[in-house]
Amino acid sequence: MIAALARDAKREAEATNERRVLVFAGDRDRGLDAAYAAVEAIAGDRRESEERKGGDRNGDERNGDTRESVSVVSTREGFRFEEHRPRNADDLLGRTREAVVLDCHEQFVPNAVGRCVGAVDGGGLLVLLTPDLDAWPAVRDRFDDSLAVPPYGIDDVTGRFRERFVATLRSHPGIAxxxxxxxxxxxDAVERDGLVGSRGETTAEPAARPTAPPNATFPAAAYEACLTADQVRAVRAFEALATPGTAVVAEADRGRGKSSAAGIAAGALALGGADxxxxxxxxxxxxxxxARAGALIEGNEHAGEGGESYPERDARHLDAPSGGRVRYLAPAEAADLPGDPDAVIVDEAAALPVRLLERFLDAPAVAFCTTVHGYEGAGRGFSIRFKERLRASPFSVRDVRLDEPIRYARNDPVEAWASRALLLDARPAVEEAVAGSAVGEATYRTLAPDDLLADEALLREAFGLLVAAHYRTEPNDLARLLDAPNLAARALVAEGRVVAVALLAREGGLDAETRRGMYEGERVRGNMVPDVLTSQLRDEAAAEPRGVRTVRIATHHALRGEEFGTRLLEEVHEEFGGETDGDAVDYFSVGYGATPRLLRFWRRAGYRTVHLSTSRNDASGEYSAIMLRPGGEDGPGSALLGRHAAAFRDRERDGLSDAHRDVDPGVVVGALRACSAPTTVDLTEIEWRSVVGASYGPGMYDSAPGAFRDLAVAALIDGEGGSETSDGDALDDREKRLLVRKVLQGHPSESVADELGYVSTGACMRALGDAYEPLVERYGTDFALEERERFIND
Structure with missing residues (x-):
């Protein structure tokens, strides 16, 4: 039965150049036997077919022994084929297989499903080994254990994601x-055979390889390496990168050959001498x-095909005979454009923050390639905000979109199944449905997991907003939304459509033993803010108060700037922080990549800075801020904020000249402005003489740098009398940046003058003295004011 099921599925998949899924549900050992039987069956079928045709399998991976093109993703030893652990399923990215076996018994990881589906070639099979499907939602495994963050246990984790996943297996075509x-x-029993049958399509002979378009500037081999007309158009568009001042935007769904086209273009540019x-x-x-760039540079005739058909080489650096090269750097490092490249290619651009993408606009020529739908990241930040910024830049922009699948037919049922099962194509409500909605008329509601499971449209709109708001939303997050006991979702709904959504995590409330372990170096899952305050900032009591952290918050792109995010947070604060609620939390928190705009938003929502990370996030290139808002005026949350705000104030006085020396001044100003710690300026008479002398007379800043730092920190924290909403004070923006760069971060006067646009170093230092005049007025003692009078009267 198993052999026949596998053969029938494989034959139909090959006939239509589509993919099929085989699910072997039940005992794991029996599932392993079934997988062996299925692989042996399709291998035998292939051998018989080749013997009838007299084919030669030598030299062609796709026509080799099926065992050699099978990948197994398993938590245990048990297969003699290529094996990967679920956490290493990323190894399959960029690789294709005739069959992939995914063992779902000990650890069912949604991300691994996405990677495995993407690795199956047209005509191939995805084999899932699962528990009995009726019982599976109640099964708890190692992935569930990762969702059971303290103080919750694994019994608190639900099985809604599996329940929904099983329903898609039983309802979608192409799944046996x-x-x-x-x-x-x-x-054994066959619940469904997964056969789709004839859909009026015929299997065409493979199309002839494309040739170079007329007047193409890339070598003919670049176009001969393409597999579709879409790829030819994309490679032709990439030719523009040889001209400074040009930007290319290439967009595609998964499996359309976007990255291959970019690689072919990179190789062609390098052959022409470009870096x-x-x-x-x-x-x-x-x-x-x-892979594609290397194959073209080395003259490999399989430059456009999947598999590893190129020689061993330095994977991240390719040298062309012409002197050109192709090299890889991580985003934060690449954004500095080291080595002055001639062209930059940003792959999976939607998975990077807009602020980081903007830094690549300093390149001579740049291409942004992105997946429209997929687990790699499809944030609307790229398609809405960044593309607007790109079109406003001096670049001449060329757009190209790839629609034709490379490795399987356009109507492949497995692609449709994966998109639904993992919500790879989730998106917010259409703009026309929400445009004009008034924030005051929106309804605040709980997005209970059972409601999301029962209402597919509600789930897709809510998750679509989360995908749109963040560059790292992935299938695992869908499972967390439906099953994790520490997470909660809240939304604003207008005209029946989700217009804003917040994903919240309960943190803290941990017992003394757990807190002690955290303090001594143990990692506790899911408690991000308590973990940082305890392990990094050495506060053993930080994990005792109970908090709610905003993990993600998103407003529909058509309604940004209309206060929906502010209204949603206000509702969250009222619900979780109500004094009459016995379950009220002690504080609210948030952690995010800090930018001046976001720091301003969270400060105005009542959040105060307690920490700024000492290193940049590798992907975003930003420093992460942690902010707290007490749940009440007096209580554990207020005390927690009080001691950590004061520690942040004192830490930054010296830390800005050390670990935070390269933080953007706008971020420093925003972080300090959002610090609630009281400021005191306690200078000696000698220090006041130096400050007053540098401000009003012939004194020098270097005579008392510590005094100038104390005044700068106080001024940036206090703003205009400590106002909660106003950014206005006696210092303008350039003066604030001057205080940060020169006084707090200790940069040389020459570089500060150049960065801030002063005509000379002398003018920069005179401006520094001018900036301290209002600070003397504000913080000066009677002695300082008397000292000032000496210079004013003169």
Missing amino acids: IASLGADGPAD VLVTAPAFRNAAEVF
Whole structure:
């Protein structure tokens, strides 16, 4: 039965150049046997077909022994084929296989499903080994354990994601399900054969390889390496990168050959002598770019095909005979454009923050390649905000979109199934449905997991907003939304449509033993803010108060700037912080990549800075801020904020000249402005003489740098009398940046003058003295004011 099921699925998949899924549900050992039987069956079928045709399998991976093109993703030893652990399923990115076996028994990881689906070639099979489908939602495994963040246990984790996943397996075409009997093959039963049947399509002969378009500037081999007309158009568009001042935007769904086209173009540019810098969220995302670039540079005739058909080489650096090269750097490093590249290719651009993408606009020529739908990241920040910024830049922009699948037919049912099961194509409500909504008329509601499971449209709109708001939303996050006991979702709904959504995590409330372990170096999952305050900032009591952290917050792009995010936070604060609620939390928190705009937003929502990370995030290139808002005026949350705000104030006085020396001055100003710690300026008479002398007379800043730092920190924290909403004070923006760069971060006067646009170093230092005049007025003692009078009267 198993062999026949596998053969039928494989034959139909090959006939239509589509993919099929085989589900072997039941005992794991029986599932392993079934997977072996299925692979042996399709291998035998292939050998018989080749013998009839007299084919030669030598030298062609796709026509080799099926065992050699099978990947197994498993938590245990048990297969003699290529094996990967679920956490290493990323190894399959950029690689294709005739069959992939995914063992879902000990650890069912949604992200691994996405990677495995993407690795199956047209005509291939994805084999899932699962528990009995009816019982599976109640099964708890190692992935569930990762969702059971303290103080919750694994019994608190639900099985809604699996329940929904099983429903998609049983309803989508192209998925065969075999229930494996506990007593052996005699009890096996085929629940569905997964055959789609004829849909009026015929299998065409493979199209002739494309040729170079007229007047193409890339070598003919670049176009001969393309597999579709879409790829030819994309490679032709990339020719523009040889001209400074040009930007290319290439967009496609997964599996359309976007990265391959970018790689072919990179290789062609390098052959022409260009230095091409490639970046992506991680090197694995750019592996296909380097595979295709390397194949073209080395003259490999299989430059456009999947598989590893190129020689061993430095995976992240390719040298062309012409002197050109293709090299990879991580995003934060690549954004500095080291080595002055001639062109930059940013792959999976939607998975990077807009602020980081903007830094690549300093390149001579740049291409942004992105997946429209997929687990790599499809944030609307790229398609809405960044593309507007790109079109406002001096670049001449060329757009190209790839629609034709490379490795399987356009109507592949497995692609449709994966998109629904993992919500790879989730998106917010259409703009026309929400445009004009008034914030005051929106309804605040709980997005209970059971409601999301029961209402597919509600789930897609809510999750679509989360995908749109953040560059790292992935299938695992869908499982967390539906099953994690520490997470809660809240939304604003207008005209029946989700217009704003917040994903919240309960943190803290941990017992003394757990807190002690955290303090001594143990990691506790899911408690991000308590963990940082305890392990890094050495506060053993920080994990005792209970908090709610905003993990993600998103407003529909058509309604940004209309206060929906502010209204949603106000509702969250009222619900979780109500004094009459016995379950009220002690504080609210948030952690995010700090920018001046975001710091301003959270400060105005009542949040105060307690920490700024000492290193940049590898993907975003930003320093992360942690901010707290007490749940009440007096209580554990207020005390927690009080001691950490004061510690942040004191830490930054000296830390800005050390770990935070390269933080953007706008971020420093925003972080200090959002610090609630009281400020005191306690200078000696000698220090006041130096400050007053440098401000009003012939004194020098270097005579008392500590005094100038104390005044700068106080001024930036206090703003205009400590106002909660106003940014206005006696210092303008350039003066604030001057205080940060010169006084707090200790940069040389020459570089500060150049950065801030002063005509000379002398003018910069005179401006520094001028900036301290209002600070003397504000913080000066009677002695300081009397000292000032000496210079004013003169």
